Amino acid sequence: MIVCAGRNETFSFAEPMGVGLIESAINLTRRCLFDKPDFLLFIGSAGSYGExxxxxxVESKRASNLEISFLRDDSYTPLDNVLESENKLVKNDTIVNSSNYISTNFELAKNYNNYGIGIENMEFFSIVQVAREFEIPVAGIFVITNYTNKNAHEDFMKNHKEAMSKLTKYLIDKNIIKYDA
Incomplete structure (x- = not known):
């Protein structure tokens, strides 16, 4: 099953789950309770921490939920904040960080790279968490739309349409989907 965020990031071949950690967790949990998929593939956009x-x-099977305050040593969590799927199809080591906030301080955000975290997407951590709970293999395929800097939103908006087209073409080229007219 292919899933995506929703709102302005939808695809005819993917089921929207909602934007952010909470909406996506609620909607994917509901979906899994009533019709559990054998495999989950999340597709969407991401911001780059610079690499x-x-x-x-970027393909990934690893997600984190590290708030930017963690980088400044201003917070901690007792929760598992890095998750990995047992999926053997994806071998990329890039960790996708998720938060309900978009990073705009590039000098601080690029420090995520020190932890193996290369990109951010608002939903992927909750998708992996729910998949883990339901024992569903999961992976994510992301297209970079922006860097995590002051221009993040403007660049996202400027690049979004072309990025979604490139992501769709990638999925077709990899035989994940058939041509989407």
Whole structure:
């Protein structure tokens, strides 16, 4: 089953789950309770902490939920904050960080790279968490739309349409989906 965020990031071949950690967790849990899929593939956009370029495609099976305050040693959590799927199809070591907030302080955010975290997407951590709970293999495929800096939102908006097209083409080229007219 292919899932995506929703709102302005939808695809005809993917089921929208909602934007952010909470909406996506609630909606995916509901979906899994009533019709548990055998496999989950999350697709969507992501911001780069500096090691990936605009329009790069990144595959991952690892997600984190590290708030930016963690980088400043201003917080801690007793929860598991890095999760990995047992999925053997994806071998990329890039960790996708998720938060309900978009990072805009590039000098601080690029420190995520020190932890192996290369990109951020608002939903992926909750998708992996729910998949783990229901014992469903999961992976994510992301297209970079912006860097995590002051221009993050403007660049996201400017690059979004082309990025979604490139992501769709990548999925077709990888035979994950058939041509989407």
């Amino acid at each position: 990936h370029n605009i329009f790069d495609i």
